[in-house]
Amino acid sequence: MANGSNLNRKNTGWNEVGDEPTSAVSAVPPASLAPGLQTAQAEPVGTCEPKESDGFIRGLVDPEAAIQRVIDAGYIAIPRGATDDKLLQAALGDVPLNDESVKQLWLAFAYDFKERLGGGTRKTGSDIMPAPARWILACVCSYANPRQLQIPTPNIFTVFEDVAFRS
Secondary structure (H helix, E strand, O other), rough: OOOOOOHHHHHOOOOOOOOOOOOOOOOOOOOOOOHHHHOOOOOOOOOOOOOOOOOOOOOOOOHHHHHHHHHHHHOOOOOOHHHHHHHHHHHOOOOOOOOHEEEEEEEHHHHHHHHHOEOOEOOOHHHOOOOOHHHHHHHHHHHHHOOOOOOOOOOOOOOOHHHHOOO
């Protein structure tokens, strides 16, 4: 090539060694190598389909008020076996205890963990959530597991934040 042959230039459009580059770096090969590629539009980085709704009803359960109701109900430690529907009803206040309200209780604490407490991969649930909040979440799990109730992952969480919240 350096001897003056134009074979490579004619077929590929690339410069010979020693020629001035046409651009510093080109991510798109010349049109002669990939016809039609020049007109393709790249998708912006980081775009994806929107997540399915997690069903969270903001304001149905206030996590701070739920904690206070549990304390006011006389709880000073996690119930034996973390199974106590009365604790869950205390946390829910006037909201009836059922599968949907238990999901909402979980989601309310999850959103609070991220939005108000600043939880994430460096701040786990056990690090920043008060003990009564952890008791409530343990009772949610004890309620959900035997019923095979699927608790949704909050839409605002990354996989890592979900793990941190559950830790």
